[in-house]
Amino acid sequence: MAIKEGLRPGGRSARVQESVHSAVRELLEAHERSSVTVPMIAARAGVTPSTIYRRWGDLSALLADVALARMRPDSEPVNTGSLRGDIRAWAEQYLDEMSSEPGRNMMRDVQSTQTPGYCVNILGGQLQIILDRYRDSGDVLPNLDRLLNLVVAPTVFRILFSSAPLGVGELHELIEVALRG
Incomplete structure (x- = not known):
């Protein structure tokens, strides 16, 4: 062949x-x-x-492929004019979209793929765009891994493995922890 x-x-x-x-x-x-x-x-x-x-x-691989394609962002994260505002807007939108039933199903489909790191690359790419906007601002910026570990990971964990996703107030608290040096 x-x-x-x-x-x-x-x-x-x-x-x-x-x-x-x-x-x-x-x-x-x-x-x-x-x-x-x-x-x-x-x-x-x-x-x-x-x-x-x-x-x-098989069907699960097809569903995962469709889910992966749908996870690719259509546009850059919203620019609110501040690092905190941008991360809050991005995280609130992510929480809202992924905690819906279609979002949870999409996340479950992606879990079954043989594509480790794909989601981290997508989510990390979005957060890196935000960090890059403020690179020359003089502010101390968190590193990407800190945002992934302190904001994204608990959000995903609660969506997939808890009876209820994070509340917006809890999400804001996690963002504040991540932004503290």
């Missing part, structure tokens, strides 16, 4: 991926998650089930 050099952007492979991803998103909006099957997705996407199995292996 020949090794392919790479996929052509916008080629058949990209069209199949977009069609399948779109079908998954539509089906998850219309049906209970547990009732969505590979044959349903294939029929909606206009491909054969074997196409899905060949490319993704």
